[in-house]
Amino acid sequence: MKFMKFLMTGILFGIVLSKSEVISWYRIYEMFNFQSFHMFGIIGSAVVLGAIITQSIKKFDLKSIVGESIQFNPKVKSFWRYLLGGTFFGLGWAMTGACPGPMFVLVGHGASVFLLVITSAMFGTFLYGVLRKYLPH
């Protein structure tokens, strides 16, 4: 039962990404052509409200469900891995029209071919694991 809250939150996440068309290849194509505000509005408003939430949690030391202080893990300081890794990610994002979250939502939405895309993404992750000692970080 301890996983039920994550399942319910995930269901909410899946419904939001579906209903707002974020999982549509067309919306991603449109975003990278700057032909609509839709995707920028979604990401932008999520970040602005997210920043307010994050800063409030820190300022008021909000406690989690089990009564502990909520922790944020700072990202490791580096440059090249974020720029290069991000660029590879962006190439794939625009090609498949899906980032990792939407890939799963799309399967539920009926596009079962995304099971193949997820398998490829697992292979890509595996390839990173194999190559990482040779890559600039």
Added chain:
Amino acid sequence: MELVEWIRQPWEWYVAGPMISVVMFLLLYFGKEFGVSGNLRTMCSIVGAGKVNEFFRFDWKGQVWNLVFVLGGLIGGYIAKTYLTASEAVGISEATIEQLKLLGIENPGATYLPASIFSWESLATPKYALMLVVGGALVGFGTRYAGGCTSGHAISGLSNLQWPSMVAVVGFFIGGLLMTHFILPYLLTV
């Protein structure tokens, strides 16, 4: 019933964006951080990638909550499609529709995905098979190299005012713009 009818319409950005922040907040409140791509590594570990590479040797049992979260995402996609969608049409702009027609896509925006590319049958067409397989691999490789995807960097990272996430998001756009403007037009029309 009016509420259900309202939900069945497409959701505007100012509804969806804040709700994504709510999802992020709920996970923080549950003592976790919002980020989906870690699951790809977890799934590699579960199928035994740890036997060949030490990067996949970690105690993935602590990550099961996140797999449950994406399973929820999958169920949410099913619920939205089955019960909460009045129309399959996607409200993309006229400019986008015209541009995609020129690239040979039929009825752009009539359904969520261009059926010619995103179906099992498309695997018979090499360029579409390439888009699905190579595209997926690029997402998986890039997200782990960058240490996060759209949820982890663009939402969680930027919300926490992290510079590395800003750099990653700039990278996302460099890659996305290159693909959309230089590779896809060529790939779709060859």
